[in-house]
Amino acid sequence: MASKAALQRMPTKTKIGPYNWNIQEDTQMAYEFGFWGYTVNKSKTIKIDDRQSDTELPQTFLHEILHAIGLSYEISSFGSHTVEEGNPTDDLDRIASALLMWIRDNPEAVKYLQSAE
Numbered sequence: 001m002a003s004k005a006a007l008q009r010m011p012t013k014t015k016i017g018p019y020n021w022n023i024q025e026d027t028q029m030a031y032e033f034g035f036w037g038y039t040v041n042k043s044k045t046i047k048i049d050d051r052q053s054d055t056e057l058p059q060t061f062l063h064e065i066l067h068a069i070g071l072s073y074e075i076s077s078f079g080s081h082t083v084e085e086g087n088p089t090d091d092l093d094r095i096a097s098a099l100l101m102w103i104r105d106n107p108e109a110v111k112y113l114q115s116a117e
């Protein structure tokens with residue numbers, strides 16, 4: 001179960017391209033689907049299950065952001081998952097993990113990207 005502090009740090013809105021996305025906790029649907037989170041394109045909503053660890057939460061958050069980027073920019077390989085031989089882990093999961101660690105390990109580079117013209 002994510003702590004209240006971890007959940008409160010999580011943004012409730014994000015802008016991706018021309019779209020404003022809402023980010024909400026939604027325990028029931030995520031549980032029923034068996035996911036930690038899911039992304040709904042029609043309503044531009046990201047749902048996050050609060051029954052995951054504090055360390056899993058940012059990973060799920062970024063994973064769902066990548067889905068929303070895929071849907072917003074019509075990057076079909078980011079919109080959903082491919083399952084290879086029953087393994088649900090695919091490139092989107094690996095990119096979310098790699099990008100999260102890169103962002104955490106390189107605050108100067110992130111600052112540069114935010115400020116570059």
Ligand SMILES: [Zn+2]
Pocket residue numbers: 063067081
């Ligand atoms: Zn996913």
